Amino acid sequence: MARHARYDRQTALAKAVALFWERGYHGSSMKQIEQALDMRPGSIYATFGSKDGLFSEALAAYAEQGSQELKTYLEPAESIIDGLEAYLRGIAQTGTQTQAKPSRACMIVKTLLESSNTHPALAEQANRILANIQQALCEALETAKARGELLASTDCHRLARLLQAQIVAIRSMAERDLAPDELSDLGADVASILESYRVRH
Amino acid sequence: MARHARYDRQTALAKAVALFWERGYHGSSMKQIEQALDMRPGSIYATFGSKDGLFSEALAAYAEQGSQELKTYLEPAESIIDGLEAYLRGIAQTGTQTQAKPSRACMIVKTLLESSNTHPALAEQANRILANIQQALCEALETAKARGELLASTDCHRLARLLQAQIVAIRSMAERDLAPDELSDLGADVASILESYRVRH
DNA sequence: ACTGTTATTGAGTGATCACTCAAGTTATAA
DNA sequence: TTATAACTTGAGTGATCACTCAATAACAGT
Numbered sequence: 048m049a050r051h052a053r054y055d056r057q058t059a060l061a062k063a064v065a066l067f068w069e070r071g072y073h074g075s076s077m078k079q080i081e082q083a084l085d086m087r088p089g090s091i092y093a094t095f096g097s098k099d100g101l102f103s104e105a106l107a108a109y110a111e112q113g114s115q116e117l118k119t120y121l122e123p124a125e126s127i128i129d130g131l132e133a134y135l136r137g138i139a140q141t142g143t144q145t146q147a148k149p150s151r152a153c154m155i156v157k158t159l160l161e162s163s164n165t166h167p168a169l170a171e172q173a174n175r176i177l178a179n180i181q182q183a184l185c186e187a188l189e190t191a192k193a194r195g196e197l198l199a200s201t202d203c204h205r206l207a208r209l210l211q212a213q214i215v216a217i218r219s220m221a222e223r224d225l226a227p228d229e230l231s232d233l234g235a236d237v238a239s240i241l242e243s244y245r246v247r248h
Numbered sequence: 249m250a251r252h253a254r255y256d257r258q259t260a261l262a263k264a265v266a267l268f269w270e271r272g273y274h275g276s277s278m279k280q281i282e283q284a285l286d287m288r289p290g291s292i293y294a295t296f297g298s299k300d301g302l303f304s305e306a307l308a309a310y311a312e313q314g315s316q317e318l319k320t321y322l323e324p325a326e327s328i329i330d331g332l333e334a335y336l337r338g339i340a341q342t343g344t345q346t347q348a349k350p351s352r353a354c355m356i357v358k359t360l361l362e363s364s365n366t367h368p369a370l371a372e373q374a375n376r377i378l379a380n381i382q383q384a385l386c387e388a389l390e391t392a393k394a395r396g397e398l399l400a401s402t403d404c405h406r407l408a409r410l411l412q413a414q415i416v417a418i419r420s421m422a423e424r425d426l427a428p429d430e431l432s433d434l435g436a437d438v439a440s441i442l443e444s445y446r447v448r449h
Numbered sequence: 450a451c452t453g454t455t456a457t458t459g460a461g462t463g464a465t466c467a468c469t470c471a472a473g474t475t476a477t478a479a
Numbered sequence: 480t481t482a483t484a485a486c487t488t489g490a491g492t493g494a495t496c497a498c499t500c501a502a503t504a505a506c507a508g509t
Binding site for chain 2: 069070071073074149150152156157159160161163164165174177178205206208209211212213215216217219220222223224225229232233236237240243
């Protein structure tokens with residue numbers, strides 16, 4: 048019995064992700080948000096409540112899409128470890144492509160580093176997301192271990208932490224102005240770390 | 249033939265490092281800078297030119313102090329590789345201590361991620377610093393190789409890049425709210441990566 | 450066509466942003 | 480002691496910050 052919303056929430060959110068990922072929380076002004084979403088302040092506040100609320104939803108959306116990307120590497124792979132190594136090389140390769148994404152670094156890490164001493168609520172959210180990702184990696188590793196891909200002595204929680212550190216490392220180093228082959232070498236070197244945890248045939 | 253400066257430049261700079269390291273560029277306002285340095289705006293602008301200028305000098309001072317810290321690990325060590333591994337474990341250990349430093353993450357990486365799409369000049373400076381550190385690591389590795397600590401097949405530039413990625417990783421992960429032993433386990437796991445490049449006895 | 454409901458608009462809010470500069474203060478040189 | 484140069488002060492600058500709300504527009508049901 049009333050007017051339709053002119054804006055699709057998911058579309059607006061995707062645009063917000065692009066802006067915030069590129070410029071960060073403090074680096075994105077409401078003026079820029081209005082322009083990016085093609086929405087007037089009233090509509091933005093009616094839909095998302097506040098700049099904080101919009102950022103928080105954007106970060107959650109980013110995390111969801113990142114977790115889907117990891118799945119696309121793990122599901123088709125015969126070996127989980129192969130899949131993880133392909134993922135590591137893949138994100139190094141992606142960092143190579145100029146302007147393919149809003150930013151080469153991970154938005155979650157950017158948020159964690161930017162907000163840990165300025166915006167506790169956002170830092171907490173970034174922390175939770177990273178803990179969830181580590182848990183997902185851990186479960187993949189547990190499965191790999193059960194399948195006999197990993198050494199029986201492997202501490203999967205610990206390896207998941209190491210693995211997450213490597214993902215963070217690649218994506219942060221990708222923000223440096225390295226040559227494409229330097230970055231893919233790094234991807235290969237990082238991927239090879241997993242080899243020492245692998246059962247040899 | 250005139251008045252002395254009331255403020256010591258180095259002391260003021262150290263306070264600026266503490267503030268910017270903690271809160272980042274966009275997260276630190278001139279009001280907070282005035283308070284942290286106990287200087288009025290006129291004096292700050294007379295001494296450092298602008299907020300940008302102050303940040304830039306603070307970042308350079310931070311980098312210098314960081315490079316000194318690395319030296320304290322490398323110089324007393326009999327083996328360079330031992331020294332590097334101790335450094336990696338050391339920064340993981342430091343991240344454990346609550347509130348020991350303004351921030352657990354590296355100010356250079358925080359700056360790179362924060363400013364890459366909002367403040368090109370700062371991003372460029374962070375890039376240059378990271379390139380210099382990588383070069384220093386590379387030289388240490390070359391020496392280690394000449395001493396027979398590293399496999400002759402080692403590509404030192406490439407290993408230096410991997411090593412820098414590990415430093416970035418540990419210090420970024422330190423910003424997560426991990427338990428002290430989780431972080432030191434990560435330090436140990438990261439240090440052990442170097443073992444596969446080492447000459448066995 | 451009319452009414453009720455909801456969405457959109459954009460000028461405007463006070464607060465805070467980085468920064469300036471005329472006036473005042475403190476030292477040294479003559 | 481006096482003149483001059485160097486440094487500090489802090490109220491004030493216009494711009495921009497995140498955000499509000501009364502007015503308007505566009506739909507659904509009758």
